[in-house]
Amino acid sequence: xxxxxxIGKRIVATFAAAAIPNIAVGSVxxxxxxxxxxMAGAVAVIGVVxxxxxxxxxxTLTNAEIDEAFxxx
Numbered sequence: 465x466x467x468x469x470x471i472g473k474r475i476v477a478t479f480a481a482a483a484i485p486n487i488a489v490g491s492v493x494x495x496x497x498x499x500x501x502x503m504a505g506a507v508a509v510i511g512v513v514x515x516x517x518x519x520x521x522x523x524t525l526t527n528a529e530i531d532e533a534f535x536x537x
Contacts, residue, residue, distance in 0.1 A: 467525075467530075471516070471530065474512075474534055475509055475512060475513075478505075478508050478509055478512055478534065479505035479506075479508060479509050480505070481508070482504045482505050482507065482508035482509075483500075483501035483502070483504050483505035483508075484501070485504075486500045486501055486503070486504035487500055487501050511536065512533050512534055512536075515532070515533035515536050516529075516530065516533045519532070519533060
């Protein structure tokens with residue numbers, strides 16, 4: 465359960481790290497800040513979840529695989 469909680473926290477951090485810089489970019493290209501943040505955050509999270517799913521295909525998920533998924537995302 466601790467591992468799942470840690471992954472959840474890291475996913476939230478991934479979302480925030482991708483969303484925050486895109487708020488300004490969205491305003492420059494006349495996209496609402498909310499939409500720009502959600503789109504950027506969602507794309508980042510989807511990348512991490514995909515990498516985690518690929519790593520879990522063998523039925524196990526090691527700490528190294530988790531770290532690699534977040535490094536790629």
